[in-house]
Amino acid sequence: MIITDTHTHLYSEAFDEDRHDMITRAIAAGVSRFFIPAIDSTYTERMLQLEKDFPEHMFLMTGLHPTHVKDNFKGELEHIEGLLKSRKFYAIGEIGVDLYWDKSTLEIQKEAFNHQIKLAKQYKLPIVIHCRDAFDEVFEVLESEKSDDLFGIFHCFTGNLEQAHQALSYNMKLGIGGVVTFKNGKIDQFLNQIDLKDIVLETDAPYLSPTPYRGKRNESAYITRVLEKLAELYGVSQEEVAAVTTENSKHIFGI
Template sequence: MIITDTHTHLYSEAFNEDRDDMIKRALETKVSRFFIPAIDSSHTEAMLQLESDYPNHMFLMMGLHPTSVKAHYKEELQHVEDMLAKRHFYAVGEIGIDLYWDTSTLEIQKTAFKHQIQLAKQYKLPIVIHCREAFNEIFEVLETEKGDDLFGIFHCFTGTLEQANQAISYNMKLGIGGVATFKNGKIDQFLNQIDLKHIVLETDSPYLSPKPYRGKRNESSYIKKVLEKLSEIYNVSEEKIAEITTQNSKDVFSI
């Protein structure tokens, strides 16, 4: 069984004390494919080091996270452009709009999001979307960019069934993680109405730990709890969930 974590910040300082042990635990749990989203230029070196240390398991993205879209965002976008021109990445991400922390940057967040979607199209790459309290704004941008060359993952999907179907209509897979195990997560109530071909697994570690680890640091081995929950929701074996979601990740990332 091969399990794919399509979204994990393994370079995070939260893992500085036990990163190798944590990755070993994940590998022992059959998690062998880790897709690493970018945040901003301050994390690039650590991401590259992670890839160097685990070349057969780590697959890097490049992008500017919406919460890092601030006054000097154009310089950060230039870094994204320079890195994409320099070497191969597996996606442009994570990118999108976040209105939880700061609504004053909405317009430049939209500008950065749209620009990075166009970079992804230029390099024929998927996008990985971060959306927090911004479904309407995200969909507004996706509507202007829709087409066969727009595809990717709607990371940490927490919306309604209607929003799930709208995301899927833009060629997005739904990234499902710890929220599916929460009592108040709500997505578990309708997920079985979404075909498994539209689902990928993720942790977003060190954030959003699934039950029974909620409130503690998340790590990629905990994706097993998400797998167990989806097996229950869809009434199919964990092995089948792992097989389908890993194939879905291959379809998105081309590896």
């Protein structure tokens, strides 16, 4: 059984003391494909080292996280453009809009989001979207860029059924992680109305640990809890969920 974690920050400082052991645990649990989203230029070297240490398992993205869109964001975008010219990446992400932490940067967040979507189209890459308290704003940008060459993943989807269908209308898959195991997560109430072919698995490690690890550091091995929950919701085997969601990830990332 091959399990794909489509979103995990394995380069995070949270793993500095046991990164190798943590990744080895995940591989032992069946997770053999790890897609690594970017945050900003300060993490680039860590990401490249991760790929060097586990070349058969790590697939890197590049991008500017919306919470890191600051006054210097144009310099950050130039860094991304330089990276795209120099080597292979599998997605532009994570990108989007976050109004939970700072509403004052909305306009430059949208500008950065839009610019990175255009880069994704230029390089024929998927986008991986971060959306927090900002569905309307994210959908506004996606609507303006809607086309056959816009596709990707709506990371950590936490919306309602209507928002799920709207996200899918932009050629997105829904990234489902630990929230689906929460008692108050709500998405478990309608998720089985979404075709399993429209879903990918993720952890967002070290964040959003699934039950029973909620409140503790998340790690990629815990994706098996998400897998179990989806198998329960869809009434299929864990092997089928792993196979379908891995195939979905191959469709998005091209590998």
